[in-house]
Amino acid sequence: xxxxxxxxxxxxxxxxxxxxxxxxxxxxxxxxxxxxxxxxxxxxxxxxxxxxxxxxxxxxxxxxxxxxxxxxxxxxxxxxxxxxxxxxxxxxxxxxxxxxxxxxxxxxxxxxxxxxxxxxxxxxxxxxxxxxxxxxxxxxxxxxxxxxxxxxxx
Numbered sequence: 001x002x003x004x005x006x007x008x009x010x011x012x013x014x015x016x017x018x019x020x021x022x023x024x025x026x027x028x029x030x031x032x033x034x035x036x037x038x039x040x041x042x043x044x045x046x047x048x049x050x051x052x053x054x055x056x057x058x059x060x061x062x063x064x065x066x067x068x069x070x071x072x073x074x075x076x077x078x079x080x081x082x083x084x085x086x087x088x089x090x091x092x093x094x095x096x097x098x099x100x101x102x103x104x105x106x107x108x109x110x111x112x113x114x115x116x117x118x119x120x121x122x123x124x125x126x127x128x129x130x131x132x133x134x135x136x137x138x139x140x141x142x143x144x145x146x147x148x149x150x151x152x153x154x
Contacts, residue, residue, distance in 0.1 A: 002134045003151040006112035010147035014112060018105075019068045023144040027103065030056040034070050036077035042066070057089045080103040080107040085134075093135055095129040099122050103137055114148070 017023045032042040044058040051058075071077055086094070086101035094101055100119040102106045105112065118133045140146045 004114040004148040030083040035079040
């Protein structure tokens with residue numbers, strides 16, 4: 001597991017990359033929560049009867065404008081929690097045994113923290129799959145010019 005932090009000085013740029021730009025469009029979202037003048041929660045499991053989707057969870061591209069509208073205010077929200085997930089069709093990029101590749105984001109007290117996690121289809125003692133996911137996320141932040149500091153929690 002890795003932990004990534006966005007420094008307070010980079011917060012405005014990061015929020016633009018998250019809420020306005022397309023940087024996170026390669027991810028789907030499992031759930032999201034915003035705490036401001038009201039508490040808004042999204043369970044992002046796709047209803048196949050309502051929306052055609054390749055996976056089980058909604059694309060960030062669809063949820064992003066909804067969250068942006070909730071967050072838009074002169075006062076910053078108290079908290080934002082987003083659980084991003086790599087679309088199921090892309091799990092094999094990480095490893096053939098990858099089941100769910102998760103990127104958790106938490107904004108609170110003017111600090112953004114990301115953590116990685118991964119579940120496997122079949123139990124394995126081989127931790128190289130975790131390393132592959134962590135490398136993928138590190139490259140994602142680097143390639144999208146997202147200002148982060150990386151810390152290893154393993």
